[in-house]
Amino acid sequence: MTPTPVQTPPGADLPQHPEFLWRNPEPKRHYQVVIIGGGGHGLATAHYLARRGITDVAVLEKGWLAGGNMARNTTIIRSNYLWDASAGIYEHALKLWEHLDEDLDYPILFSQRGVLNLDHSLTDIRDSRRRVAANRLNGIDAEWVDAKGAKDICPILNIEDNIRYPVLGGTYQPRGGIAKHDYVAWGFARSADAAGIDLIQNCEVTGIDIVAGRATAVQTSRGPITADRVAMVGAGHSSVLAAMAGFRLPVQSHPLQALVSELLEPVHPTVVMSNAVHVYVSQAHKGELVMGAGVDSYNGYGQRGSFHVIERQMSAAVELFPIFARAHVLRTWGGIVDTTPDASAIMGLTPVENLYVNCGWGTGGFKATPGVGHQMAELIATGEVPELMREFSLERFTTGRLVDEHGAAAVAH
Known part of the structure; x- marks a missing residue:
């Protein structure tokens, strides 16, 4: 249940010159x-x-x-989806991720630091336990932990009961993690x-x-x-x-945005996600916090998003991780996702x-x-x-x- 400490993988400091890695025919x-x-x-x-x-x-x-x-x-990687079809394709991908650097003969910095999905209500707990059971039937590593177990996995997580959505527990997939996109x-x-x-x-x-x-x-x-x-x-x-x-x-296309903080010392050992407060947080290899939320509600092809989404995800992140309250946002960006x-x-x-x-x-x-x-x-x-x-x-x-x-x-x- 205890995640692997965040370490800089071999090859993290290799000089990268992408313009010389392939032809431009x-x-x-x-x-x-x-x-x-x-x-x-x-x-x-x-x-x-x-x-x-x-x-x-x-x-x-x-x-x-x-x-x-x-x-x-x-860059979040996991396979703990509910339905058999989803679990099948994502678990197939995860197994390939685990040996991809060897296949490509190139460092991808895949860090299996685990993914923790938080529960904040009895409904969350019921749904999470159902998903864990489905995952195990599909041979996927998954477990449900209570609030103390969640804090054991991520010591900087706030599990006090005096916040809007107290942490009651969550699902944890140890083989999940991140890679250098x-x-x-x-x-x-x-x-x-x-x-x-x-x-x-x-x-x-x-x-x-x-x-x-x-x-x-x-x-x-x-x-x-x-x-x-x-x-x-x-x-x-x-x-x-x-x-x-x-x-x-x-399909509909929506902007999806995220942000990163300034560089920090390693403090966040895993990936934490929360649907209720709508934020997810990990710490990248270099040290910046990577935070995101949900898609903007409007349709569009602009690679940017709305300020109110950033404001809400920052509020949620600080609620779950008070230690981040004084961290500075370094930059924000957006992508375009098509949803079904x-x-x-x-x-x-x-x-x-x-x-x-x-x-x-x-x-x-x-x-x-x-x-x-x-x-x-x-x-x-x-x-x-x-x-x-x-x-x-x-x-x-x-x-x-x-x-x-x-x-x-x-x-x-």
Whole structure:
């Protein structure tokens, strides 16, 4: 139950020069596979395609590689979701995370310091114990702890009963943690490039050509590119891409923001999340506190958020961690997340032949990165939907077989 102390992993001080880690090629006029979106999921898909021997691949990114949500997330990794389908894909990802630095031959600074989800009411406790039971049935490490147990895990946590939402306990996943998001992206990009895959930056997709119900090409700011298969992996802009192909996705795009503090000595040994006060806090490898909350309620594509969300998340953080009351905010940022009606992703086939989709991860896309990349590569390579993806099909919004993870995804994570 006691978490591993926060330590600087080997390789944390390695000099990083991402501009020299991969080529910057001109796009060819045809590829076997085109991946739209050069973020974590797109790069991971390319990496695992190369592992299958498929290297006639282009990853198209309208800006710079991993400059969207991958560069703007808060790096939390866990797999303790309620439903079997969610637990399956996230646990698959977590197992890949545990050996990813070896696979990429690159340090990703994966720190399994544990993730603690707090309970503040009897309803929270009931739901948490139910989730722990479901996790254990799926072979996922999970336990429920009382307030004292939560403080044993995170000694700086305030468990007094004189606050708005006293801590009554929580769920704890020891194998959860954080990773260095930039290093993860650079590792995947470096691997894909070394295999001969073209990573095309500053290449915005402006249209998708459909002939006889089949995707045949993409129109880009750098000219048309024909392809045998096309994968849409553009987090935040998935509905825009789908509209280019002539169909609609049940997703909405929202700003999601977070912030970091000035550098501090190591004081916060784990990751703490709370739905009731709507905040989550971890301490990054360099020492800054990383804090986030939920999505802004309005729809938009701006990479910024509302001040009142920052104000509320800071208030919640100080309530749970009085020791942070005098810490200074260093910077804030925002990303664009696409959310679905059941708070779960959409992966698999589309109404257009040879056009595949991966979207709708909301606030939980980072933790799924290697898992969904691995599964998307299998889908693209074989044309068959892998077992772990089947319940996340687009058709579930017609059949009603939803994967409702609102309980597990109520707070950005």
